[in-house]
Amino acid sequence: MTHRDPAGLDREDPLGPLRERFVGAGTDLVYLDGNSLGRPLAATAARMAAFVEQDWGTRLIRGWDEGWFDLPLTLGDELGRVVLGAGPGQTAVGDSTTVLLYKMLRALVAEARDRDPARVEIVVDTDNFPTDRYVVEGVAAETGAVVRWLEVPTDGGIEVEALTGVLGPTTAVVLASHVAYRSGHLLDLAALTAAAHAAGATVLADLCHSAGAVEVRLDAADVDVAVGCTYKYLNGGPGSPAYVYVARRLQERLRQPITGWMGHADPFAMGPGHTPATGMRRFLSGTPAVLAMQPLAATVALLDEVGVAAVREKSVGLTGYAVELADDLLAPLGVELATPRDPARRGGHVTLRHPAMREVVAALWRRDVLPDYRDPDGLRVGLAPLSTSYAEVRAGLVAVRDELVRVGQAGEA
Ligand SMILES: Cc1ncc(COP(=O)(O)O)c(C=O)c1O
Numbered sequence: 001m002t003h004r005d006p007a008g009l010d011r012e013d014p015l016g017p018l019r020e021r022f023v024g025a026g027t028d029l030v031y032l033d034g035n036s037l038g039r040p041l042a043a044t045a046a047r048m049a050a051f052v053e054q055d056w057g058t059r060l061i062r063g064w065d066e067g068w069f070d071l072p073l074t075l076g077d078e079l080g081r082v083v084l085g086a087g088p089g090q091t092a093v094g095d096s097t098t099v100l101l102y103k104m105l106r107a108l109v110a111e112a113r114d115r116d117p118a119r120v121e122i123v124v125d126t127d128n129f130p131t132d133r134y135v136v137e138g139v140a141a142e143t144g145a146v147v148r149w150l151e152v153p154t155d156g157g158i159e160v161e162a163l164t165g166v167l168g169p170t171t172a173v174v175l176a177s178h179v180a181y182r183s184g185h186l187l188d189l190a191a192l193t194a195a196a197h198a199a200g201a202t203v204l205a206d207l208c209h210s211a212g213a214v215e216v217r218l219d220a221a222d223v224d225v226a227v228g229c230t231y232k233y234l235n236g237g238p239g240s241p242a243y244v245y246v247a248r249r250l251q252e253r254l255r256q257p258i259t260g261w262m263g264h265a266d267p268f269a270m271g272p273g274h275t276p277a278t279g280m281r282r283f284l285s286g287t288p289a290v291l292a293m294q295p296l297a298a299t300v301a302l303l304d305e306v307g308v309a310a311v312r313e314k315s316v317g318l319t320g321y322a323v324e325l326a327d328d329l330l331a332p333l334g335v336e337l338a339t340p341r342d343p344a345r346r347g348g349h350v351t352l353r354h355p356a357m358r359e360v361v362a363a364l365w366r367r368d369v370l371p372d373y374r375d376p377d378g379l380r381v382g383l384a385p386l387s388t389s390y391a392e393v394r395a396g397l398v399a400v401r402d403e404l405v406r407v408g409q410a411g412e413a
């Protein structure tokens with residue numbers, strides 16, 4: 001089957017005009033790495049300048065009382081409402097994903113042990129993102145918890161049936177990524193949570209590769225705790241702060257280990273001893289990164305305008321088109337799809353396997369075509385629904401084909 005014309009798809013795309021709102025989207029550069037670092041919104045540049053000139057420049061220290069102090073919680077609520085399917089008072093912005101994974105894993109391990117000292121196992125899959133696996137190992141070493149590895153293939157993800165086999169009376173916490181960073185496999189978060197709860201365990205979900213590309217319904221899925229970054233589909237910029245969701249029913253039971261003054265019930269009393277604040281504030285630690293939250297605020301406002309359902313629809317359209325192009329242009333060259341074909345089971349990126357992909361990606365970067373490479377042999381096509389066009393996807397995959405042919409010819413010569 002030959003692939004569809006991207007011009008028609010772009011014309012019919014209701015989100016197509018949004019592309020113009022991103023810095024640099026008008027150039028010929030082909031950007032297929034929005035699942036690693038999203039493009040900046042032009043509105044972000046204006047917002048940052050206005051923040052420096054007005055908020056910071058004129059309000060100075062008064063800014064803390066005029067909104068900055070509460071920004072992790074107010075922006076968290078907006079992010080929760082617009083992107084995460086979370087009711088108010090359950091989301092906070094701050095720290096990095098790694099730090100939040102550490103804080104929340106420590107809190108959940110302690111909570112499980114408080115309920116039942118036999119619950120000592122942290123379940124995590126062998127193909128979870130490195131920082132997740134490393135934090136699990138670190139927390140286990142610190143607390144005496146035991147790591148229970150769930151084997152998953154590099155071109156797959158967690159299947160809830162397989163998970164059920166490792167859950168039991170000793171399980172404390174299950175850590176799982178909603179969308180697998182390598183394969184793009186989309187987890188059924190509600191089913192995973194139901195299985196974990198049935199076994200008496202809690203769930204810590206990593207939303208880095210899902211928020212802003214797929215619909216996340218944390219309240220409806222009954223998730224306990226979730227964390228995620230904001231520099232991918234949420235266009236927060238390099239190193240932008242992460243976020244944490246804690247289901248209201250659990251908040252007062254959880255104690256996180258970085259007991260800084262910003263999580264205190266009354267930080268400016270500056271008194272002796274740490275009394276945790278009530279609600280989400282107790283999960284904060286130090287001074288919030290107010291400046292670095294501005295780009296995220298701009299994207300959340302845009303997502304509120306368009307709605308995450310439309311974003312997911314475009315994401316399915318883009319990933320479906322990437323699969324169609326791969327079948328047409330790349331399968332004849334031996335490329336295999338590592339991402340599920342069923343759109344209901346895949347997130348916002350598509351991974352294509354071939355032994356030459358490392359070399360192909362290096363060559364593509366030299367010609368301003370930017371996907372990324374992940375071992376063992378995967379080229380990841382990251383498709384940002386707000387800023388990627390169908391024409392860009394086609395240009396990218398045509399370039400992949402050309403480089404594969406060139407590498408093949410060089411190999412024969
Ligand atoms: C699933 C997942 N978790 C965590 C991270 C990284 O966390 P941090 O922002 O703390 O480096 C990433 C990407 O870098 C990721 O893909």
Ligand SMILES: Nc1c(O)cccc1C(=O)C[C@H](N)C(=O)O
Nearest residue numbers: 035036037129181182208239374
């Ligand atoms: N956070 C990153 C960074 O600081 C440098 C390079 C890449 C990243 C990424 O986000 C990688 C990404 N999470 C991945 O899925 O591979």
